[in-house]
Amino acid sequence: MNSSPEIVSILIFCGLVMAMGLVILGLVRFATKFLGTAKPKKGKYDPYECGVPLLGSARERFEVRFYLVAILFVLFDIETVFLLPYAVSYQRLGMAGLGEILVFVAVLGLGLLYLVKRGALEWE
């Protein structure tokens, strides 16, 4: 693939964007350190809790369904990636290709159907 100048362009662009981000972060640090005077007050550096005393910690355990969503995401992401090469050349693959891809999609579609039927995606 003869795409090396394009890669250089992407790198320059990434570099510019990253530099911008770092400059902003640096500016913020600089302004806080040298321009401002931090006035510590009671409660100023506590976790925000709408003005009432802190209730419990942030390190609580979470609903396991969020984890299920993450797993689902990875699986369907993989499916998307697998479908992409097909998407570009499906016309030349013709009906045979369509049948093959239907099997592939159906297997995962059935999986999703099962998931829904079992109620694994129900959020109360």
Added chain:
Amino acid sequence: MEYSVQIMSPAAHILFWFVMVMTVASAALVVVAKKILHAAFALSICFLGVSGIYVFLHADFLAAVQLIVYVGGIIVLIMFAIMFSSHTQEAGGEGGRHYLALGAGAATALIVFTSVLMMVGKLNQPLAEQNNRAYEAYQHTVGITAADLAAEPQRLGLGHMLMGEYLLPFEVASILVLAALLGAVVIVRKETKG
């Protein structure tokens, strides 16, 4: 078809070493990081580096897949896992050194490393032939540009390889993914009942 050995420019060389060092350094950081979320973050940078290596191998598709699946998917999954079991977060790094675990780890690493070396050596034997084959495989990327097609009308995409030569692995992959899906359901059901 002609195969040419591409010589990297000095700038590309510097970039190459930068990517290499970044990959290895972040991999090391994964092992030594005190906080587990830092380790996960270092792992994502390591994956990013691996993706960079694919770019140097002209395997653009693989590089993008590495980004999408590993950096964007697997690491998010790992982060979720860490966030959800966060009570153990502070407990990491406690207790003395476990020499047995260290020894086992070192032995495993050694075995994996030597087997990889052997595999690479085997691949390298008919060097020219292997390179040609690899070059051909890289040519089967998703992004066939219009210019490529004009120059080489019979060129086929990765889709043809997946749907033809590698059809069985392709369909088996869907079964594998299905198994993971069902496994996830089982985990969630157990949690909600308990």
Added chain:
Amino acid sequence: MAPYLWKLLPILLVFGGVLGIVPLLVFLERKICALIQDRLGPNRVGILGPDSPLEILGIKTGEKRFLGGLMQPLADAIKLIAKEDIIPPHVEKYLFEFAPFFALLPPFLAFAVIPVGAPLMIDGKEMPLVVADVGVGFLWILAVASLSAYGVALGGWASNNKYALLGGIRATAQMISYEIGLGMALLAVAMQYQSVEPVQIVKQQVEGGFLGWGVFHQPLAFLLFTICAFAENNRLPFDLPECEAELVGGYHTEYSSMKFGMFFQGEYIAMLTMGGLLATLFLGGWHYPGYAALSASDSGFVQIVAVVLSLVSFGIKTMGFVLFSMWVRWTLPRFRYDQLMNLGWKVIVPVALFNIVLTAMLNIH
């Protein structure tokens, strides 16, 4: 000029354009919000007159305000940077520091593969006005889109505050859920045009004329993409990650000064990026009626006009989406979380899969 130096033109154009438009978007958002809520919105800090930047520098510019409110974003930016950057002791310092950076980066990077204007003719060779015309365009978009969950997830976690963490986790789950729909909508477009390169896709749409626009060939994908774009950007009706009534500010609750501003900026850049993608894939990109006639002209000047008009056309289409999402934001209420997840997994994903199969069936001859 060396051909490579020309390549810097689109890079600077995209970088400068996006950075320059963001403050304008903030202003527009506030004005539109005010319009819908029957208020005035920002109307003090103008280009000339009292409160204007020149006035503050000591230059007298008269009593009348000119374009009052337009300079408000500048005032906001200065104020944000000048504010104390509070790093509370309970946060994870490094991740807290860099999370805003990761919120800003991905939407910006996605712009690298979007052609923003008609190709320039340089030494008889066409150079598309795009940062990088890579063969794996869509994969690049998907890759950086999948990185966009990092900023909010890390920000929420590092803050060590339960509202922030809840917001971060909600945001991550939402973004990854709708990313699937987004990716599959992209797939259908790739099938339609047999290409994963945005530059090629725009080219085909241009050749097809007005009826060649993607929205006429892939209406379902267009709909899916629009919905997913809203969800990816955490905009109403999908703004659960930061719903004020439940979560204070969501994942950026503990952030102050310009670091909060970076999350803010990232959101607007993401809107622009989604608008740009939508325009590129479904609305003919930079195409406008009459381009063919203008670009066929022998005069170099007319050709340059054709390119400039294409930039304007792309800008109008992009801003169309942005204005639409602002309108929606101040009109619709937000979803409940279960509705959000149901829509994502039980509607969007199956419909997107169906769309792919449908596209294949319709186009195989």
